Amino acid sequence: MTPKKFDYYSPTSLSEALDLxxxxxxxxxxxxxxxxxxxxxxxxxxPKSLVDITKLEGMSYIREENGYLAIGALTIHDMIELSPIVKEKYTLLTDAASKIGDQQIRNRGxxxxxxxxxxxxxxxPTALMAADANFVIQGPRGRRVVSSKDFFLDIxxxxxxxxxxxxxxxxxxLPPHSGTGYIKHSRREGDFAITSCGVVLTTDGGSTCKDVRIALGSIASTPLRFTNAENYLKGKKLDDKTIVEASNQKPDGADPPSDMHGSRDYRMEMIKVFTKRSLKLALGRVK
Ligand SMILES: Cc1cc2nc3c(=O)[nH]c(=O)nc-3n(C[C@H](O)[C@H](O)[C@H](O)COP(=O)(O)OP(=O)(O)OC[C@H]3O[C@@H](n4cnc5c(N)ncnc54)[C@H](O)[C@@H]3O)c2cc1C
Known part of the structure; x- marks a missing residue:
């Protein structure tokens, strides 16, 4: 099918885009x-009008600022996948970007x-939720910064x-002694996730979990923090038994769909498997 007729605008500044x-x-x-x-x-x-923002200058970048990594909204998936800073420090974003669709999608999206x-x-989105990202939004009422928890509202x-x-x-x-990982479960390479899990893990410098964030994809209307598993792990020794027990916790708010890719029950089982694997991946990357 072809789209319905629309007007196309290609502003070159943010203020022009906002005005349109x-x-x-x-x-x-x-x-x-x-x-x-x-x-x-x-x-x-x-939509009756499309405002193409790809000609806006200075919105495609990855750079370290004081206390955070800044990623411009127009940064393509491929640039995130290949970024040495991202790979070194926020590897879960490398994992996530590299799993999106195919190379053509990653070159444009x-x-x-x-x-x-x-x-x-x-x-x-799931990896950004685990990373506790903040989102900078600009509009006619000014600039505001929104946390991941308040950014993703519904499907x-x-x-x-x-x-x-x-x-x-x-x-x-990330604090010292942190490691991150994201694993996507899909039937074929490039498919959307049946379920997915992103982890940011910090230890005390030994084998005890000091802090952890776990986000699950494809099991609710938004990326979902797996707080029961997080709370279970904090302060505990990160051995196989504890990781399995944490992964077997029930995620509050999980309401996975049943579709041709997997039933609701299958997805609930896979949450356990992929939480466990992602925790182990992040733990193995702790620096
Ligand atoms: C065949 C195929 C396979 C795919 N596979 C995957 C996959 O495996 N995993 C995955 O995660 N994604 C996948 N995608 C989606 C892909 O990641 C898209 O790039 C992404 O979802 C949208 O990014 P975009 O820049 O193309 O946004 P667009 O399509 O241009 O926009 C998407 C929406 O966001 C809004 N928007 C975009 N940018 C802004 C902004 N800066 N401010 C405000 N609103 C904005 C638009 O108005 C629109 O509502 C796939 C897509 C295709 C076509």
Missing amino acids: LGTKEEAKVLAGGQSLLALMKLRLAA TVGGSACHADPAADL FTTAVQHDEVLTEIQIPS
Whole structure:
């Protein structure tokens, strides 16, 4: 199918983009187009105006700031996958970006687009939730910074309003003795996740868990923090038994769908398996 007719705008500054979003009828931001254009072709979305933000200068970068890693919203998945800083310090984002679709998708799709699309089966949102990312949003009412907990509101719904643009994602720096990992479970390479798990783990310098964040994908309407497993692990020795027991906890808020990729019961079982594997992956990477 072809999309319904729409007006196309290609602003070159953020203020121009915000002005268009605020004034044009049923306007939507277009970034890499890897999700939005597919929806438009299927006629599941029919915005009257598209505001293409890809010509905005200075929104594609990965750099270390004081206390966090800053990633511009227009940074493509491929750039995250290949970034040495990301690989060295926030390896779960390398894991997640490298598992998105295929190379063509990773060359076009952006981290901001993936976050704003907020598909619960997508890879970066789950990894960003585990990383406790903050989201910088700019609009006619100014600039605000929203935590992961308040950013992902529902399936395909975030805190970004129709007249706002997500400009940057900030990942807090990790304390010493931290390791991270993200594992996606899918039937074929490049498919969306049946379930997925991202972990950020900090030890006391030995084998005790000082702090941990675990996020699950594809089992609720948003990426879900697995707080029961987190609480179980904190202060405990990270041996095989403890990791298995933590992974077997019940995740509050899990409400996985049953579909052609897997039943609800299968997904609930796979949460245990992939939490365990992701914890072990993160533990093996503790520096
Ligand atoms: C065949 C195929 C396979 C895929 N496989 C996977 C996969 O395995 N894992 C996965 O995670 N994803 C997958 N994707 C989705 C891919 O990651 C997309 O790149 C991503 O979901 C959207 O990014 P985009 O830049 O293309 O955004 P777009 O499609 O341009 O936009 C998506 C949505 O976000 C909004 N938006 C975009 N940027 C901003 C911004 N800066 N501020 C405000 N709103 C914004 C748009 O208005 C739109 O609503 C796949 C896509 C395809 C087509």
